[in-house]
Amino acid sequence: MPVRRPFHITKAVVPAAGLGTRFLPATKATPKEMLPVVDKPAIQYVVEEAVAAGLSDVLMVTGRNKRPLEDHFDRAYELEHALAAKGDLDRLKLVRESSALADIHYVRQGDPRGLGHAVSCARPHVGDEPFAVLLGDDLIDPRDQLLETMLRVRRERGGSVVALIEVEPAQIHQYGCAAVEPVGDEPGVVRVTDLVEKPERSNAPSNYAVIGRYVLDPAVFEVLAHTPPGRGDEIQLTDALRVLADVPEAEGGAVHGVLFNGRRYDTGDRAEYLRTIVKLACERDDLGPEFRAWLKSYVNEEMQA
Ligand code: UTP
Numbered sequence: 226m227p228v229r230r231p232f233h234i235t236k237a238v239v240p241a242a243g244l245g246t247r248f249l250p251a252t253k254a255t256p257k258e259m260l261p262v263v264d265k266p267a268i269q270y271v272v273e274e275a276v277a278a279g280l281s282d283v284l285m286v287t288g289r290n291k292r293p294l295e296d297h298f299d300r301a302y303e304l305e306h307a308l309a310a311k312g313d314l315d316r317l318k319l320v321r322e323s324s325a326l327a328d329i330h331y332v333r334q335g336d337p338r339g340l341g342h343a344v345s346c347a348r349p350h351v352g353d354e355p356f357a358v359l360l361g362d363d364l365i366d367p368r369d370q371l372l373e374t375m376l377r378v379r380r381e382r383g384g385s386v387v388a389l390i391e392v393e394p395a396q397i398h399q400y401g402c403a404a405v406e407p408v409g410d411e412p413g414v415v416r417v418t419d420l421v422e423k424p425e426r427s428n429a430p431s432n433y434a435v436i437g438r439y440v441l442d443p444a445v446f447e448v449l450a451h452t453p454p455g456r457g458d459e460i461q462l463t464d465a466l467r468v469l470a471d472v473p474e475a476e477g478g479a480v481h482g483v484l485f486n487g488r489r490y491d492t493g494d495r496a497e498y499l500r501t502i503v504k505l506a507c508e509r510d511d512l513g514p515e516f517r518a519w520l521k522s523y524v525n526e527e528m529q530a
Contacts, residue, residue, distance in 0.1 A: 238284045243340075262490070273326065375438060
């Protein structure tokens with residue numbers, strides 16, 4: 226089989242079909258990826274990141290609450306008309322921006338049977354090309370360019386690429402965990418030799434946790450088709466990557482890891498969601514100065530209480 230390196234990657238898959246149980250009842254009728262982070266839904270940051278990395282074909286894997294997602298990335302004629310009539314051109318621009326961002330497609334994941342299953346729903350759209358996966362509730366600061374680095378690593382080394390962060394040993398049970406070895410010629414890039422989904426601290430092969438960015442070889446689809454439900458009775462992408470880590474590169478295998486120590490915001494977790502909003506609001510030119518002043522006095526009051 227030929228090595229699959231030459232492909233120019235243009236497609237991004239954004240799974241957004243999970244149940245979002247940690248955010249109930251807010252996510253009863255709305256996907257958690259639509260929750261606002263300051264004044265934009267989390268998933269818009271993710272689509273903007275894909276587009277900034279050159280991936281303008283975006284496939285969203287949606288679940289039972291797909292309407293708000295589709296509406297957000299579609300034109301909103303009545304709203305646009307009302308804003309235009311009021312002469313509110315700034316807001317009109319904001320409303321139009323999300324519908325002109327990318328070429329967005331949708332596929333339905335009938336049953337939320339896990340992230341691996343969500344990715345396999347993308348097969349008819351993606352075909353035999355490498356592609357990126359961006360989790361819709363995991364935000365990477367645009368200043369940190371993680372996806373660009375991962376796409377370069379795929380171009381140079383083939384196979385699939387995961388993003389890894391180092392976590393405290395006590396936290397590793399919340400993540401997929403990778404056993405790694407150095408590749409020698411590039412600091413910050415490692416070869417992944419094994420993967421395990423949400424291990425107990427005592428069984429974890431390392432402190433390297435997989436976060437929500439992947440560049441995948443299309444060979445993953447065939448592996449997913451034969452991956453039985455794993456942890457939590459879900460089809461785990463981690464389990465498929467574990468198989469690919471042992472397959473020769475010429476057959477679409479090999480998994481590399483890009484070590485990331487930039488800014489990441491996991492908006493699927495309530496406490497982290499709150500911290501994200503506070504941090505991003507503080508940095509905003511329009512909201513930041515007033516919000517920071519309020520926050521400072523609030524924290525001072527709390528310290529004295
Ligand atoms: P999570 O495990 O964080 O999502 O999946 P969840 O299951 O919705 O969250 P909780 O734990 O119940 O609160 C990571 C990503 O994979 C998507 C989710 O939407 C999220 O973006 N996902 C997960 C799917 O698209 N389908 C699935 O079957 C599972």
